[in-house]
Amino acid sequence: MTRAIKQAGKIALLASITCAISLPVMAAQHPNLVINQQDVAAMKQAITQPGSFQNAFNTTQSNVDKGLAQPIEVPVPKDAGGGYTHEKHKSNYQQMYDTGIIYQLTGDKKYAEYVKDMLLQYATLYPTLPLHPMRKSNNEGKLFWQGLNEAVWLVHTIQAYDFIYDALTPAERNTIETGAIIPAALFLSEQSPHTFNKVHNHGTWATAAVGMSGYVLDKPLWVERALYDLNLAKKGGFMRQ
Known part of the structure; x- marks a missing residue:
């Protein structure tokens, strides 16, 4: 997306996490995070009108289509x-993330299929990963050398999953959630308390990722932990960030 749209997305992310996930978590229509159904309707209308948003959409769709023409690679x-x-x-x-947005705005199933296929590859890879071989400091990662990355x-991936949720079968959702999203969220929270509970930019990203995942997967405890720390003691978590 253009720089302006990306910046707006970052601002919306902070507002969404602070406000939206503080609401009771319940099964909801998708997408239901930073971009919700009302936003999608407004964006669909906007892309029919000449201007900067239509230009951004056309540029993003062109870039996404170039990506779809390449084989998916999810390396160790x-x-x-x-x-x-x-x-x-x-x-x-x-x-x-970009492909998921284009799916929401066009309804073309090829975009949902692409995101699904990549998520399924991550669901196969992630459970096999040890800590990253080049891990940095004590905030280690698995896919990346540090937990911040x-x-x-996960912040981007859970939104991509949210965008295509309704295009997936229950079996596909289960595979993606149990193979990729849940392990990543637990790694960033229960398995990394030294980062998750810390008031620090790394902790901000970790709590945002887990809270957003809890909202999409309907896991209220994840949301509460993201807001108030792993022990719900209000000494860390997103609200302290």
């Missing part, structure tokens, strides 16, 4: 920041 992590596998997983989450990956 081995490189530190800037290395090939690191950058590939970064481009993958951005591609999934892992959290950014």
Whole structure:
């Protein structure tokens, strides 16, 4: 997307996490995070009108289509920041996110299929991963050398999943959730309390990722932990960030 749309998305993300996930978590229509059904309707209307939003949509769709023409690659992590596998997983989450938005705006199932296929590959890979071989400091990752990148990956990935949720079968949802989303969320929270409970930018991303995942997967405890820390003691969590 254009810089302006990306910046708006970041601002909306903070507002969404602060406000939306503080509401009771319940089964909801999808998408239901930063971009919801009302937003999709407004965006569909906007892309019919000449202007900057239509231009941004056309540019994004063109870039997404170029990605769809390439084979999906979900490599075993081995490189530190800037290395090939690191950058590939970064481009993958951005591609999934953008492709999911284009699916919502066009309804073309080829976009949902692409995101699904990539998520299924991550669901196969993620449970096999040890800590990253080039892990950095005590905030280690699995897909990436540090947990910060892992959290950014999940923030984008859970939104991509939310965008295509209704295009998936129950079996596909179960595979993606149990193989990729749940393990990543638990790794960032229960398995990384030193980061998750810390008032720090790494903790901000981790709590946002887990809270958003809890909202999509209807896991109220995840949302509460994201807001108030793992022990619900209000000494950490997103509200303290």
